[in-house]
Amino acid sequence: MARIERRTTAEIAADAIKSELAAGRWTGRLPGSRLLAAETGVSQPTVAAALALLVEQGWLESGGDRRAFRVIPRAAVAPQAPARILRRAVVATHADLGDLPHTARRVIEVTREKLGRRGWAVEIVTFDFLHAKRPHRSWDHLLPIDPDVPVIAVFGRPPIGEWAMKNRVRMIFLGGLVGEWKIPIVAVKSSLLAAEAMERLTRQGHRQIVLPLCDRPHGFSASIKEAVKAGLERVGVSYVESYHTPESPYQRPEVVWNMVEAAMDRAVPTALILLDWKELVTVSCLLTKRGLRVPDDVSLILLNEQMEADWYVPHLACFRFPVMRLANLLTRWVEGQPLDQSKLPLSADFEAGESIAAPQGWPA
Known part of the structure; x- marks a missing residue:
């Protein structure tokens, strides 16, 4: 043996x-x-x-x-025997890898590693397709128009999906919105996470819950708003869009600050749900300025996973994304295996942390 x-x-x-x-x-x-x-x-x-x-x-x-x-x-570094390159694949991103959310970056890295071991050369192409209103001719020169070169679009949008369909490019989205185009998508649905966050908060007695929406596409925002509305109405609270889900077409520190501060001037939230780590940093600074403590005065939930979140004190309530499962699905798709749509979108595991508590005055 x-x-x-x-x-x-x-x-x-x-x-x-x-x-x-x-x-x-x-x-x-x-x-x-x-x-x-x-x-x-x-x-x-x-x-x-x-x-x-x-x-x-x-x-x-x-x-x-x-x-x-x-x-x-x-x-x-001493050279190692390279794997035999069989085919080429492309990952299209709207920002440099280091600027992407932690989860998306990790999924890309693991997928590249898996495909590399199988003999694929994976190229990263970065250009801003996220805010495009329609397909651009420049994309013809940025991405390969070749049915044998699969393309993974990170946070895809309908315009790049339309471009892929019209040019017969084999494309899949890692997150994003497909619109009317028949583009396969591998993702964790944020509205499902928002619904779970609402259920956990309302169960503890929270009613003044704010979830700011900054620079999010209409379809995404609509699904998040519906999740927040349903969560509030389930406990008999009227949903006020301008308060519970304030929205802005921009994502900048001062924008997030002003949105949450306006909500506080109206009625201090007992809980905040945040989509992005950068938003969490700004909101935390605002809470400190206001003399509000987490979770004694305000509960926090991050609808994402971020490596730096492990450094947050108190330990942050967040969702742990299934990085390996997402990478496995992308790898299989690149190699020509069909996706089982009945198992999509994937769920994420909620980590309660220590940033949630019942609002003051609520019975234990």
């Missing part, structure tokens, strides 16, 4: 970090050990041991005591 290979946690962590380095996620200097420990799910001493292994293997250069490790350029 063959002997079972024994590997330490540090070796496993080193392989995980090495995969990110090979994918080009980090250049220049590596993030700190605390951030790496939070992302890999191991302790800081284990991360330190993993980084020491990568120094020995020539992937990193030590920066000395309390200095970040430097990433050695790929050309300087």
Whole structure:
């Protein structure tokens, strides 16, 4: 019988970090050990041991005591036998990978890794299709018009779906809105998460709940509003759109600040549901300025997953997305396997955290 290979946690962590380095996620200097420990799910001493292994293997250069490790350029790393490239695939994004939400970035990274092991060359193409009102001719030069080159559009929109259909491009959306176009989509539906957040908050007695909507497409906003409205009406509360779901076509710190501050001037919310980590940062600053504490005065739920959320105090209530399942579905689709639409959209696991409490005066 063959002997079972024994590997330490540090070796496993080193392989995980090495995969990110090979994918080009980090250049220049590596993030700190605390951030790496939070992302890999191991302790800081284990991360330190993993980084020491990568120094020995020539992937990193030590920066000395309390200095970040430097990433050695790929050309300087001993070459490995490349996988045989069978086909090409494209991931279209509206922003650089580092600017995308944590979940979307992780799904792309895992998908690229899986496809790379299967011999696919995956190219990232970045251009702003998110705010386009109609297909652009420039897209003909940005994306391959080739039925044999599958394209994954991150947060797709109807105009790019229309472009794909008219040019016979094989396309799938990772999140977004397909509109009238028959584009397959792999996603976690935010309105379902909003409905669950509303149910958990109203069950604890919350009625003054605010969910700001900044720079969201109409179909998305409509589904979120319906989830909030249904949650309130279920407990006998009238839904006031301008208060419970204030909306703006822009997403900037001052916009979010002013929207939530206007709601507070009307009636201080006992709970806030936020779609985006950046919105959470701004709202947290506003709460601090107002002298409001989480969760004693205001409960918070983030309808997303963000690596930095693990650093939030108190521990943030949020949703953990099924990154591996999403990546597996995309990988199978790229390789020509049909999607089982009956199992879509996927659900996300709610993590209660410590940022939710009953409103003041509500019976325990």
